[in-house]
Amino acid sequence: MKKQGYHLWDEYNGKKLLLIALALALVTHGVIIFFTLPKTYDAFVHIFFADHYSRFWFEPWEYRWYTGFLTTSYPPLVHQAIALISKVFPLKVAFSIYAIFILEILIIGVYRFSKLFFDKTTAGVAAILTVLLSSIVETLHVYGQMPTLTGLAFLLNALPFLYQFIVKRKFIYLVMALAFLSVVISSHHVTAIFGMVFFIAPTVFMALVDGLPKESSPKNIFRFAVTVVKAGFKKYKEIILFGGLMIVLAVGLIFPYWYWSKTDPITQVSIPHGSRDNFFEHPSSGLIFFIIPLTLIFALLPAISYTITKQRRFIGWAVAFFLCLLFGSGGTTPIPKMMLGSNAFNILTLDRFGFWASIIAIPFMAKFIYSFISGPVKDFWYKNFSTQTHFILSGVTGFSYLLFIIFIFHLGTFRPLQPKEIEIQPMLNFLNRDDHMRWRYLTLGFGDQMAWLSANSLAATVDGNYHSARRLPELTTRPVERLENAKFSGDEGLASLNDFLSNSEKYSLKYVFSNDRYYDPLLYYNGWSRTIRLENGILVWEKGNISTIKPVQPKEVSPVLKKAWGFFPISSLCVAFLLTLFYLKRYKEKDYFDIVPETNHYYPLRVIYSSSLLPVLFFSGFMLKQVYELLLVKEQKDPKKAVLNYYNHLDFQRFENAFHFFKPSPTYPLDQYLLEKSVNDGGLLPSYAKLDSIAVKELYRKNDSAQLSVYTRWRTSLGHREKTDTMKLVKQDKKWYILPSQFIPEIPDEQMRSYTYTLFKKQGKRLISSFPTVKDDRVKKPFAAFKQVNFIRNGEHNFITGEILNADNIPVNIALKVTVRFQNDSTKDYYPGTAIQYNLSPKAGSFFQVELDSSKILDALKIKSIELYTETDVSERGYIHGGTPGYSVNVLENNNVLINTKVYNELTTEINIPGILIAEKDSAGNILQSQLYLHNTAVRSGLNINFQTVFKKIEGKAQLVKQFPISLFINGQPRNALPVQKDEIANANKGIVLLPHCFMSQEIYLQ
Amino acid sequence: MKNLFIHIILLISISACKNKAIEKPVWVNKTDILSIPIESLVFIADEENWEATLLSFTQPVPLTVRFTNDGFVLSSQNKYGITEGMAQLILSNGSQHFYYDLNLHNKSFGSISEKDYRSPKTVNPDSSLAQHRLLHTIDEWRNILNAPQQLQPFYEDIIQLNPIAGTYRAQKDKALSSFYVQPGSATSIEVNSVYNKDENVFVVTTGPLKDKHNNTVANGTVVAFIYSDDEQTYRMEAALLNGFASVKIPAEKNRQYSLTAKVNETVSKQVQLSP
Structure with missing residues (x-):
């Protein structure tokens, strides 16, 4: 297959194609970027940083996240550039404009980069391919990784200059290469660092090879290597000059970043990332991080491999390409971890390597595609088959690839990665009024939109979306991406969130904007009260007794460094722009790539076949699979599958889909199912849990009927719950259907229930004024009293238990804090968790338990004294704990007792989570321990629910420690505990006494 | 290149343009203690278009500017008293501002009233019915005066309140004398x-x-x-x-x-x- 006079070096074909690519990018990406932006992972983070520079250009201290962090922790150029555009346009539009510009520069970069390898027309094809390359589409529209794209765009533009500097030794090329690389350094340090290995080193190698005289290129590979090394030594001045200046720029331009990373090293434990998964074990991660960005690369891998290994000048690129591809495979094989080391492996997100592999592959893919469309490969198909065959093959491949690209554009819709778009104006109004900004807030269930809220407000949150910068131990010690999506980080995530919700005083955290009711039980049982539902449906939770934000001393940064951070990076962009104009006017040569050797167009048959057919197989196969999953999957093929799919629909609350798994019957329509569900269902598991795992066991199967046992494990915000159900199924029309369980209606006798509530309303400020009233001025700090306080040691467990009373005539919310003072004069604070009623009616009391450290730690530090601080605040809500619990206690083995509880709901609202606060008392009335127990299902108004709880008693084992003095303070005043009295009810019930502690979701004015 | 340099020089020249510096006006009848109402404050200045504000520590007071041949005269309209204390006179001309430190003093007290602060505002018979009272006198512009009898600014005493629960409204002219008596705990339950x-x-x-x-x-x-x-x-x-x-x-x-x-x-x- 010889070159047959194709006009490969036609002057303007390349440029025409480049212009088409640029225009195509504008009409596709340019139009859609504004709409895909809110669904991306990172766009809002970069917008938040841009907002920072827009407000405080020369001040790197950003107080709005994590109680403060330095923005010198991320190269600033991209953010500063968006900040500048945002002076004219709104932030989202500014980001979109910037993204479009960068995409255009990237396309030009790919065009220029490809000319290092092949002719201009192939480079033009490469430019068009860039517009439609899945990895680029994904990086832009799914990830929103603007710094990565900026770094890459300028890196690719720098490489031809570097190449020419090595070959031609002209100073202007060095200047131009360094100008562009300066922009890379200033926008994305990771691209700069790894770009040196995967892009710059192969370019230098290729330049050295191309600089060799043709006759001095030995065939023996070792001799060839020696020759190249010798050539390198001959050009040592150029290489050292470039390397030296590159290091100076890398250090100098973003010196504050290096200074930060040295003086304040990252302590964050590794956060799991899908790109590090074994893609066979986690196919969904493989799909997102490997398959979608690299499908075209795999489809054309035979052609890429053939071309990239065919010429010795490509050796560096071949190594870089296969290495990137290998690293991009994440934890599928142990090799990337071995090569990178476990530290780097656990910090880096490995999908970027796959992305770089796809970029290196662009010229090689373009070459084959060009050949397939109008070159020797096309001729081969024409000659050996027919023009129609080639046309159909091209058409089907192209059409299925375009469908594939459209699928990626809308990936956020098909596979929602983010919650639906949230209107932030109501939250901004809330933060702006009544000085709410004087406290911190937290968002729950916002996804990356939490950064968008932050960007539009000056209020501070304890959370954030840039984990390298955070230093709060509650966050750095746990592998949690963000608090707002804690439920996706498993037990560690919820433990971290729990720390913040219970120790909220430490961080002046007073408000929670919740977009996910999953967290409601955790918030409620940690003492948070619902305040208002905003116009956008977001529920605002509030905690009483929280101090306003204390001033945080910003980390010291020298004024010189602040100025350098504000000037140098953005200057690099300006300089690169001006130098480019200067270069185009004075130095641009017409055929400045004439040193690039010509490549022939030969492909072996196996490559032609495989690379022509694999794309059509891959893309049409992928799209057919999507259609199959959408329309044709047999969800009721066998009993197990039917049950699994039924639970899947139930978990995602697709009740209509779930209903179709029941045997069709005129007596059991959808209405009946939903009605029975609304009557029977509700509670912690049905409403506030996520299915964690499911196991189905076939108990019985005969002909067309089966019985299955279904074990489900649910993850709630208050821990795991387990449940086992039995289901009967029948087969009908080749499908297995579930038989609805017999419905026994339980209806209270009365037609209408009534109940008298006493509700309270705080009158608020005395005067209408904008002057801040931090504390309400009409009502004093309410009275409270300790009925008893005990220090209990039970083996390794230590806790403070007691009972607190609202001694006032108004409802209060209570904040407890235990401060343990040690012999070395250090102190440590502890807060109660869920074992307390935080809100109390007038004259109501609550047991409490505050967990301390283990005996080992406390004994090592030696306790000196203990202080128990209580703050009280007027409460309007939360003091109705609902239900009438009745109980009896049976003694079991091993100091266990069985508490038989019957909760009667005398209220007019459903009790969604029936709960009891259990206290164990000794015969003298001292509280030994207190625990919260919650039942899984709801109890409707006027009905009863029975449940049993196994409770481990500690009397006889636990010790009432009296050797350390416990000082009590209420609203800052020293107080004494009241004398402990015998509790006859507890003594009659084996030392057990309980209080109702239920959660009601509907009438938020009650709780 | 030549054009480029010309443009750069032009840009530098434009950015170097600055407003002419304005000299600080000379206060002819300068005083450290300014009596309210202000009669006239005379200034000599070259420029016109002056604005003047008297910034007391509680509020800004705009002053009337009357221009003369060699300067301007400031006066206040209908301002007969103010909360006394440290203040600043600010003269503004465009974006330039000049500050003069001074103290404010009223020429008369105006009407005098007594203030009666009570603490706690809310009492509960379960604890105590005693209320701490703090009395003091202020003039019409909220400046604290010595009480007529005691020759000192403040007077305090303890008063025992009626145990009957209720909202006790303020005495006439003593807005802060209101208090609340809450009911106590139940003594028996039927x-x-x-x-x-x-x-x-x-x-x-x-x-x-x-x-x-x-x-x-x-x-x-x-x-x-x-x-x-x-x-x-x-x-x-x-x-x-x-x-x-x-x-x-x-x-x-x-x-x-x-x-x-x-x-x-x-x-x-x-x-x-x-x-």
């Missing part, structure tokens, strides 16, 4: 029960609950009705309204309960509930 056959419930009522001064116990006070049979112990809670709390306990055939009502540590006598 319980009555009736079996309602129609609804098959026991209607149990407590009340009226009174404190030791015969005040009706506060609304919302939680009353725990604790009742038990041979098997289980139940706890039903209700909130007081006007001294009464009532619950409906479902009755069951052949089941009897013994019940006590409890408010904090005050417990009623035991009553038997049987249909």
